[in-house]
Amino acid sequence: MTTANVLFTEEDAKYIIDCRRTLHRWPEGGFELPKTVSFVEEQLDSMGIEHTDKYGLSSVVAFINYKKEGKLPVVAIRADMDALPVVEKTGLPFASEREGYMHACGHDGHTAMLLGVARVLKRIEGTLKCRVKLLFQASEESSFDKRSGAKLMCDDGVLDDVDMVVACHVDNNIDVGVLGIHKGPCTTNSNPITLEFFGRSSHATRPEEASDALAMAVLFIDEYNKGLEALVKPGEVVFSAVCALHTGGDSYNVISDYARIKMTLRTYNDEVNDRIENHIRALANSCSKKFGGSVKVDAGINYPATINDPKTCDLVHKAQVKVVGEKNAIEVGYDRISEDFSFYSRIRSSCFFKLGTRNEKKRCIQALHSNDFLIDENALSIGCKTFVQFVLDRSEEA
Ligand SMILES: [Zn+2]
Numbered sequence: 073m074t075t076a077n078v079l080f081t082e083e084d085a086k087y088i089i090d091c092r093r094t095l096h097r098w099p100e101g102g103f104e105l106p107k108t109v110s111f112v113e114e115q116l117d118s119m120g121i122e123h124t125d126k127y128g129l130s131s132v133v134a135f136i137n138y139k140k141e142g143k144l145p146v147v148a149i150r151a152d153m154d155a156l157p158v159v160e161k162t163g164l165p166f167a168s169e170r171e172g173y174m175h176a177c178g179h180d181g182h183t184a185m186l187l188g189v190a191r192v193l194k195r196i197e198g199t200l201k202c203r204v205k206l207l208f209q210a211s212e213e214s215s216f217d218k219r220s221g222a223k224l225m226c227d228d229g230v231l232d233d234v235d236m237v238v239a240c241h242v243d244n245n246i247d248v249g250v251l252g253i254h255k256g257p258c259t260t261n262s263n264p265i266t267l268e269f270f271g272r273s274s275h276a277t278r279p280e281e282a283s284d285a286l287a288m289a290v291l292f293i294d295e296y297n298k299g300l301e302a303l304v305k306p307g308e309v310v311f312s313a314v315c316a317l318h319t320g321g322d323s324y325n326v327i328s329d330y331a332r333i334k335m336t337l338r339t340y341n342d343e344v345n346d347r348i349e350n351h352i353r354a355l356a357n358s359c360s361k362k363f364g365g366s367v368k369v370d371a372g373i374n375y376p377a378t379i380n381d382p383k384t385c386d387l388v389h390k391a392q393v394k395v396v397g398e399k400n401a402i403e404v405g406y407d408r409i410s411e412d413f414s415f416y417s418r419i420r421s422s423c424f425f426k427l428g429t430r431n432e433k434k435r436c437i438q439a440l441h442s443n444d445f446l447i448d449e450n451a452l453s454i455g456c457k458t459f460v461q462f463v464l465d466r467s468e469e470a
């Protein structure tokens with residue numbers, strides 16, 4: 073059986089980089105991806121690959137080896153396509169030509185790699201003993217407005233015939249040439265919380281007539297910060313911070329009848345999230361009562377934590393070793409970011425791995441979402457080959 077390193081050509085590498093640069097020039101966000109989707113569809117058409125837009129919103133799902141009769145295992149590979157509302161400051165010759173938008177999270181690279189996977193697999197489609205579903209997904213970056221592209225595709229049954237699903241994310245903390253996996257929970261859930269305290273205003277000299285909403289909010293912040301550590305049991309990981317406080321007024325002598333807090337709660341475990349979220353609700357309630365007011369709490373997980381199945385991780389690791397060698401396929405720590413790949417990971421055995429894109433000589437060192445975010449494009453071939461190798465191995469096993 074051949075390997076991805078043998079199948080993958082110089083032209084494939086060039087193709088992926090060209091695709092990435094085309095996508096980089098025209099970043100689009102959320103579900104508004106007309107040019108991006110057209111580009112992906114045109115590329116698939118030119119390769120003679122069937123595809124559909126019937127899952128979720130603004131997605132493209134392509135099919136490899138779906139014509140062969142009989143029951144075959146199905147592998148899904150996912151790439152997100154959306155960019156961010158960021159003004160690009162990279163100075164790249166192929167920098168964003170769309171003011172106010174930038175591919176600052178590397179999804180241009182993810183999409184280009186998946187097109188590369190399509191191109192390589194199409195050449196050997198006839199020899200495959202498994203099917204492959206390529207998921208080009210919209211709106212990954214929308215955890216705050218509850219509009220996950222992955223969730224909509226899952227709701228429409230995109231994984232119904234799928235046995236395993238894999239994806240990767242570029243990572244400038246990991247050197248180019250290196251691939252990383254963290255088994256088990258690997259990205260946090262996202263739980264953005266809004267607390268609105270309601271009281272009664274009065275003149276500052278008549279506090280006995282007021283119900284001070286600002287005092288409720290301040291008491292909540294103080295008690296929450298003091299008590300959080302005690303809520304977290306050994307072995308649990310929790311990130312939580314109060315990040316904004318606004319009041320109804322802006323005056324020297326009127327007691328506020330309204331205060332709003334925005335805060336974040338991130339964990340790797342639904343039960344831990346629920347325990348702390350319940351605590352937040354109870355504490356907010358008691359703080360509002362103390363000053364004779366009330367509170368409205370808007371909380372709940374938007375994106376769950378991604379759970380990497382050790383079984384699929386072991387298989388991806390084997391593919392990685394074949395591509396980059398044992399010493400460059402490493403175990404990494406878990407990530408503090410949230411990712412809507414989690415929706416797939418809750419339905420099917422999955423692995424979300426890290427693609428090293430760091431190169432200090434080329435200044436590829438910035439954090440995701442920075443306006444000067446650069447990646448070492450040589451990594452894209454490595455990511456593509458890893459997916460191809462993973463498919464070859466599944467085909468071999470079938
Ligand atoms: Zn991002």
Ligand SMILES: [Zn+2]
Pocket residue numbers: 177178179212241
């Ligand atoms: Zn991302």
